[in-house]
Amino acid sequence: MTPILLTPFDIATAASLIVLDAVLSILLKIRLHWQLAIAAARMVVQLVAIGYVLKFIFSLNNPAATLLLVLVMVLVAAREVAARPERRFKGSANFVIGAISVGFATFVTAVLALTTAIRPDPWFNPHYAIPLAGIILGNVLNSASLSLDSLLGSVKRERPAIEARLCLGASYREAIAPLVREAIRRGLLPIINQMSAAGIVTLPGIMTGQILAGLDPIEAVKYQILLMFLLSGGSGLSTLAVSYLTAWRLTDERQRLRLDRLQ
Amino acid sequence: MQLTIKQLRSQFAGPFELELARGACAAITGASGSGKSLFLRMIADLDPNEGEAWLEERERGSMPAPEWRRRVTYVSAESGWWTDKVIDHFPHRERSDLAALASRLGLRGDLLDAPVGQLSTGEKQRLSLIRALLPDPPVLLLDEPTGPLDEVSVAQLEALLRERMAGGTSILLVTHDPNQAARLGGRHYRMVAGRLETT
Numbered sequence: 262m263t264p265i266l267l268t269p270f271d272i273a274t275a276a277s278l279i280v281l282d283a284v285l286s287i288l289l290k291i292r293l294h295w296q297l298a299i300a301a302a303r304m305v306v307q308l309v310a311i312g313y314v315l316k317f318i319f320s321l322n323n324p325a326a327t328l329l330l331v332l333v334m335v336l337v338a339a340r341e342v343a344a345r346p347e348r349r350f351k352g353s354a355n356f357v358i359g360a361i362s363v364g365f366a367t368f369v370t371a372v373l374a375l376t377t378a379i380r381p382d383p384w385f386n387p388h389y390a391i392p393l394a395g396i397i398l399g400n401v402l403n404s405a406s407l408s409l410d411s412l413l414g415s416v417k418r419e420r421p422a423i424e425a426r427l428c429l430g431a432s433y434r435e436a437i438a439p440l441v442r443e444a445i446r447r448g449l450l451p452i453i454n455q456m457s458a459a460g461i462v463t464l465p466g467i468m469t470g471q472i473l474a475g476l477d478p479i480e481a482v483k484y485q486i487l488l489m490f491l492l493s494g495g496s497g498l499s500t501l502a503v504s505y506l507t508a509w510r511l512t513d514e515r516q517r518l519r520l521d522r523l524q
Numbered sequence: 525m526q527l528t529i530k531q532l533r534s535q536f537a538g539p540f541e542l543e544l545a546r547g548a549c550a551a552i553t554g555a556s557g558s559g560k561s562l563f564l565r566m567i568a569d570l571d572p573n574e575g576e577a578w579l580e581e582r583e584r585g586s587m588p589a590p591e592w593r594r595r596v597t598y599v600s601a602e603s604g605w606w607t608d609k610v611i612d613h614f615p616h617r618e619r620s621d622l623a624a625l626a627s628r629l630g631l632r633g634d635l636l637d638a639p640v641g642q643l644s645t646g647e648k649q650r651l652s653l654i655r656a657l658l659p660d661p662p663v664l665l666l667d668e669p670t671g672p673l674d675e676v677s678v679a680q681l682e683a684l685l686r687e688r689m690a691g692g693t694s695i696l697l698v699t700h701d702p703n704q705a706a707r708l709g710g711r712h713y714r715m716v717a718g719r720l721e722t723t
Contacts, residue, residue, distance in 0.1 A: 424570060425604030429655065430594030439606065515569050515589040 264474040276301075318387050327387040331371075331394045335364045338402040342503070345406035348413040349524050350510065358506045359405060366401045366499035367394055370491050378487055396467065396488065397495045400452065404496035405503045408448035412507045415440050416520065423518050433516035441504045448500030452493045459489065525578070526694040527596065527663050529567060532575035537562045537718035539575065542696075544663070549685075549695045549710030552720070553702050559718040560698040561601065564665040567696070568598035579663065597661040601668040601698075603652035605640040610651060613640075618658050625654045629680050646672040650681070657688065664688075666697040670704070682707055 279301045286294040318326050342359030349355050371394045375381065381389040416423070419440060426436040459465050467488055471481040511519055526546040533539040537559035544550055552560050566573040569589050577584045577596070584592045605613060614622050614636075623633055629650045635643065643651070649672050656664065669685075670678045685695060685708060695708070705712035714721045 419606075421600065421602050421604030422606040423604070424600065425652065425655075426606060427570065427590070428568060428593055428598045428600070430590045430597075430659075432590050436606075513572070517570055517572065517589070519572075521572070 315387075315391060318391065322387060324383075324385045327385055327390055330387075330391060331367075332364075334395060334398055335367060336360060338363045338367075338398050341402055342406045342409060346410040346413045348417065350413075350522055351524055354510055354522070355409070358409070358503060358510065361506060362405050362499045362502035363398065363401050365502055366405075366495045367397050369498060370397050370401075370495040373494075374487070374491050393491075397491060400492045401495045401499040403451055404448040405499040407451070408444040408500040408503045409507060411447040412440055412444040412504055413523065415443060416511060416518075417523070420518065420520060427516065427518065433512045433518070436518075437508050437511070441508050444504040444507075445500045448503070449493075449496055452489075452496040456489050456493065459485070465489075526580060527567075527696070528576075528578040530576040530578075532563075532566055532573060532577060534562070534566055534571060534573040537566070538573070540566075540720050542720065544694045544696060546662075546694060547689045547692050549689055549697070549705070549708045550713060551705030551708065551710055552696070552698050552713045552715050553700065553705075554715030558715040560715045561667050562718075563715065563720070564598055564667055564696065564698060567665055568593055568596060570598065594659065595661050596663040596665065597656045597659075598665040599653055599656045599667060599669065601649075601671060603648045605648070608639050608641075610638055610640055610643065611636050613651075613655060614658070621658060622654060625657065625684070626651070628684060629654065630677055644672075646674070646677065649673065650677070653681070657684075660688075660693070662693060664693060664695045664697075666695060668698055668700065670699065670701065 279297065283294040283297055286292065286297060314330070318330055339356055339360035342363060343349070343355035346355070350358075371390065372384075374393060375384045375390060379389055379393070384390075416437075423436045423440075427433065455463075455465075465485050465488075468478075468481045468485040471484060472478055510522065513519055525543045526548070527542070527544040529540055529542040531539045531541070540563060542550070552563070554560050562571065565571045567577055569577075569584060569592060577592075579592075579595055584596075607613065611619075619636075623636065626636065627633065631647060631650055635647060635651070640648070649669070653666070653669055670681055673681065682704070689695060689708070695710070697704070697708075699705070702712065712723050714723050
């Protein structure tokens, strides 16, 4: 089955819905029409641009170029992870922790999928590697930033409890363990929700996209299941990495709680 | 000397010199923010600091930090609790010792099985002190141990501390009560702007 290709006219028809929204905003004095127009224009420009970037990288079919694009995506994701929590480390530790966790989780999961399940030829074929890395990154970013936010938020609140245990001779690892567990739990909740709701509450995006593009529903479902497993693996790895790295950064060789390293 | 402090200093306070014999007590008074708690925290190695702290013949750097803190135990003015129930903060086999100490300090027995959230500040303070006393560390660093307590409770607590001192425990405490040092039969220091002064 060949996909139904869209013409500019099809897209213009759909764009009339944005115009409708804008008109409603003016009539009802919601004052969102400018923001709506700008957001719509940004979306079109960003997506068209990435479309051409992808087309270019696909045509290069060069592992170095593919790796470079994925690295840029990882760094942007790391910046998001670092910026999300209300409390931060002084200096660049937030970013470094974000980059290591997100990069590690994405590479491990993506390479595993490309070399075992999907197996394009060669395995680093950008046509597969880049979209896969992108979707894993999106999820991993979410998990990592939730874990980081949880741990940095709770450590200040729980300081008396942590230090009380340290004073009684507990190791830092024991004293911080409940907070690390909670941070990992928080990071894993979204993917658990996503898996539980998949197919009943929501039709996941990848599957919907593939069905619209003409793929047999059962084949699309198989892809979606594979992806969900990859995403939960990626979330697990990134929350684990982010939580342990953050806990490690909050202590020193004398097993103190170093809140002075936070802003 | 049970506890010897040499050139102990941090970015915020010091340098400090102090010697505390076995079974001796020293009390530190001073305005809020003068560095009293910082000093005790530095001895317990809870904040970054430089200098030496010796327990008898052993320097603290020669042992892992948790081992040092088990012997030189700091009890903060704000008690910390990490699970919901009071009893879960104590080793289970020490239940009878715990109950005995609690009743000596005027705490009802049923408090031990209560949720932490139901305790008053004074009750929490006394229980956190008992938590530190149970393993019988040679040095106790007490940060305002009688701060939130009434007169009767203060007398009960001081009697218990005197008993521990007779058994060889050395106590360094921060207090707002200048007479506490005299009552515990110890020396009295005043903390002024991060420096320790003898009175």
